[in-house]
Amino acid sequence: WCCCVSFSEPNEALVVSRETIDRYDLDTIDLPANRTDNHSGKPALYRRQKEISREVSDDEWRMARACYYGRITELDLQLGRLIDWLAESKQLDNTIIVVTSDHGRYVGAHGFDAHNCGAYEEIYRIPMIVAGPGIAQGAESQALVQFPDLGPTLIELAGAEPIETLDFRSFAEALRKSEAADAFQTAYAEYHGTRFPLCQRILWEGDWKFVFNGFDYDELYDLKNDPGELTNLAALPEHRERVDRMMAGIWKRVRDSGDRTILESHYYSMRFGVVGPNFASSE
Incomplete structure (x- = not known):
């Protein structure tokens, strides 16, 4: 049950x-x-x-x-x-x-x-x-797991055959052995806005976090040295390479998951420049 x-x-x-x-x-x-x-x-x-x-x-x-x-x-x-x-x-x-x-x-x-x-x-x-x-x-x-991962995790813990797809994977092993958490160091989240025109996509890679904002400045945070997220590093030249890589990672997930909210529906202008889905090919 x-x-x-x-x-x-x-x-x-x-x-x-x-x-x-x-x-x-x-x-x-x-x-x-x-x-x-x-x-x-x-x-x-x-x-x-x-x-x-x-x-x-x-x-x-x-x-x-x-x-x-x-x-x-x-x-x-x-x-x-x-x-x-x-x-x-x-x-x-x-x-x-x-x-x-x-x-x-x-x-x-x-x-x-x-x-x-x-x-x-x-x-x-x-x-x-x-x-x-x-x-x-x-x-x-501190494993970075996500809600879609919960279903296959419970299925595996119940003794059934594990299920894994592009969108989710079981973290049952990380519950059994702490060292297995090392396999869960990236995460991705979507927010489509509610009371504000606030459309965001977020990517975590270890201690780094990048926020793509379809409405304003993007954000980059070093969570290890700035856990309070007070300093946005996205515009600093020394972080350009990391921003480009994580931006590409976000657009790859947008493309691979068929995220039409950004990919097709309302944001045609984002097909151009370094913010569009073609940017994912540079990952």
């Missing part, structure tokens, strides 16, 4: 019970160091988005983060009920449990609140907890 349970927490309204919020000492709530990001050298849309919360004080951000953590705490209690039921029904030792989310939330990081602007790590590098038979216990991995 397979059961998928979707929760709205901790998304949208940060409303928690008094009992939960009292578990957090506001004076000890850390604020993100990059909350003062002025977004210099980045898309102008980011600066406009930051204006929305320009009057939010540090104390208000602490309260918002405490409520965010509180929502997660309340969700955790409900997950505990499910796990208790599995134990009581004697199915826990034969069940694979996956806990993850569709995206993160800024709650003050980069001066933003929600999640619908920017391709920063707070949004894309979300946690995934996997537990069950055959999975290393207490291990932590």
Whole structure:
């Protein structure tokens, strides 16, 4: 059997019970160091988005983060009920449990609140907890895995024949052995925009991350030396070769995956110059 349970927490309204919020000492709530990001050298849309919360004080951000953590705490209690039921029904030792989310939330990081602007790590590098038979216990991995990889992973863990295609592959081995994470050092993501004309494609290669913005400046970040993503390196001459290579990598994925949003539908001008699909041939 397979059961998928979707929760709205901790998304949208940060409303928690008094009992939960009292578990957090506001004076000890850390604020993100990059909350003062002025977004210099980045898309102008980011600066406009930051204006929305320009009057939010540090104390208000602490309260918002405490409520965010509180929502997660309340969700955790409900997950505990499910796990208790599995134990009581004697199915826990034969069940694979996956806990993850569709995206993160800024709650003050980069001066933003929600999640619908920017391709920063707070949004894309979300946690995934996997537990069950055959999975290393207490291990932590930095493998770059993606949602499409989850299906074939669960199929393999269930003992069926693994499935791999151009778009996804199983990371079951990385769950069994930490050294297998070395095979998962690249990742790719798409964002088609929602409330803003914000169309982005993102490519990770090890500690480097490149963001193709169809509407403004592109972005390049050295996540090892700049984990807060404060400095956009994309326009610096010394990174031209890396930008070209990662740009080509993005367009190869756009082409190979039949990403019509950019390839055909709305962005004909992107067929020209170094940003079009022909650029993929230089990879």
